[in-house]
Amino acid sequence: MANSSNDSSSFTRTDLLVLKNYDDKILKPIGPIAIISDQLDSVLSDSINFHLRNRRSITINEHPEQKSIPGYYRTDYRIPVSLERFHSGEGKSIISESVRGHDLFIITDVLNYGHRYERFEQDVSVSPDEHFEDLCRIISAVHGVAKRINVIMPYLYEGRVSRRISRGSLDCSVMLKRLFDLGIDNFLTFDAHDERMANAVPTKNFESTKTSLQLIEALLNEYDDLKIDPDHFMVASADETSIKRCIYYASLMKVPLGLFYRRYDPRLIDKGQYTEQSIKQHAEKKFLGDNIAGKDILIIDDMIDTGKTILECAHQLKRQKARRVFAAVSFAQFSKGINSFDSAYKDGTLTKIFATNLAYRPPELLEREWFCDVNLAKYIALLIDGYNHDAPLSSLINPSKRIHELLNNYKGVSNV
Known part of the structure; x- marks a missing residue:
């Protein structure tokens, strides 16, 4: 069986995330964390939740006052979502629990062909285009309710179509503009094919972190x-x-x-x-x-x-x-x-x-x-925790020293 790299290494240390700025007081969280990860492989989703829970336990041990913050420590930060499809292939999104006042993180894997459904009596995998449309449905369902909407898209959808060639389309730019027009606040991806895609949304928070x-x-x-x-x-x-x-x-x-x-x-x-x-x-x-x-x-x-x-x-x-x-x-x-x-x-x-x-x-x-x-589940959990506290992330996003x-x-x- 293939070896799997252990993500508990000292070089993905929790102390790399500093939840402070100019004094010894810990930064206040934006709101209780809510994670929607129904588009992920279930093993990765479970692992991210596990590491976030552990991270919060460490923070509470060092700063006991954090335990009194409503929703700060929970056994499960995930909000279930129903991404149903009609037999024609049309989809719809239903959020199963309230996200009002939450700092919402939607994690989507547009390459997840392990998700399947039946269309016209044929068993088919969910395509990247369909995953993206499902993401837009989720955003539209929570917009105006969640306190903040953050999208984590590890593989940048249409990232290979980052510049115009001949009469070709500009799919990645259109995708980013559409998400921010829908009302998201932050967008995080990993190893973008071309980091200059940030120029498509120059006044928005687009981050590409290295692996x-x-x-x-x-x-x-x-x-x-x-x-x-x-x-x-x-x-x-x-x-x-x-x-x-x-x-x-x-x-x-x-x-x-x-x-x-x-x-x-x-x-x-x-x-x-x-x-x-x-x-x-x-x-x-x-x-x-x-x-x-x-x-x-x-x-x-x-x-x-x-x-x-x-x-x-x-x-x-x-x-x-x-x-x-x-x-x-x-x-x-x-x-x-x-x-x-x-x-x-x-x-x-x-x-x-x-x-x-x-x-x-x-x-x-x-x-x-x-x-x-x-x-990379632990790394994602640390990034979520950092975003939630609005903490400096440079020590996490730039790994050169480590x-x-x-x-x-x-x-x-x-x-x-």
């Missing part, structure tokens, strides 16, 4: 024989679009950076099929970087969709005599199945894939030896 700390920590916990230095380790960008993210990893780990890029040759394409997609399909993937023979390589990308890109990179790296090839992504979709990854693991092409539990993962994936499930400490501890170097 790099938890992914690096999972790698180090899994393998105690890694040598994180320029002679034995390298970070590789899966394509040109991931280069900024990879520079961040390579700089903190103080190792070389390699880049995969596509060499385009328009002569290979029929003139009638001359589109950006056809150019990419006919492009030759090339690696740019130092000699990798004998090195461990960490491929970084924001997501695995079909998996074709990661597998292409891994095959090239092994042909160039890489010792082991790892991959770390925030979201693992495997939209064309996992058989090709089974083969890559069996023949030694790919050693391990690290991905967060922020998006739905099917049971068969979690059983694979080559897959490591990185748990990654530096983590790597030094792994190498046995003092952090002084």
Whole structure:
């Protein structure tokens, strides 16, 4: 069975969230917390509630006066919601309990194809578009009642459509504007494909937080024989679009950076099929970087969709005599199945894939030896607690210092 990264590490410490500003008095919460997480995998939903409850217990031990605040500590912060569908596929949302006066957090996984329903006598999964519409229904049902509405969308819906290409649509910008027009107050996502999407709502609170700390920590916990230095380790960008993210990893780990890029040759394409997609399909993937023979390589990308890109990179790296090839992504979709990854693991092409539990993962994936499930439930619980107290979040959202400490501890170097 695949290993799952333990999220109780000292590097996701509760003391990183400081619920104070200019004096020793704890910041007052905005209101009692209410969480709507019906669009999440139930295991992740349970885990977030568990860690939030534990976090509140710690706060009450240090500040007993907080216990007297109505609704501050509860065994379950979740509000049940009915997301029913007619057989035609039309949906509706019914909030089962009152959220009046609450600081509401709606957590949605638009990639959760594990949710299914019957449409015209066919069993179908709920699509990302349908999940988004359900989110809008929930917001419309609570608007004007909840004290504040916060949306946590780990995978940024339509985040790959972040800029206009030719006559294409601007789906992500439209999505963000629609949510804020519906009346939400804060929007939080993880590892946005392009963080410049914040420009679509420049006067609103859009946050994109990194998963790099938890992914690096999972790698180090899994393998105690890694040598994180320029002679034995390298970070590789899966394509040109991931280069900024990879520079961040390579700089903190103080190792070389390699880049995969596509060499385009328009002569290979029929003139009638001359589109950006056809150019990419006919492009030759090339690696740019130092000699990798004998090195461990960490491929970084924001997501695995079909998996074709990661597998292409891994095959090239092994042909160039890489010792082991790892991959770390925030979201693992495997939209064309996992058989090709089974083969890559069996023949030694790919050693391990690290991905967060922020998006739905099917049971068969979690059983694979080559897959490591990185748990971010505790991190989400800390962020919710911080938002509720309107506390400074920079120590949580920017993990650079903690990654530096983590790597030094792994190498046995003092952090002084």
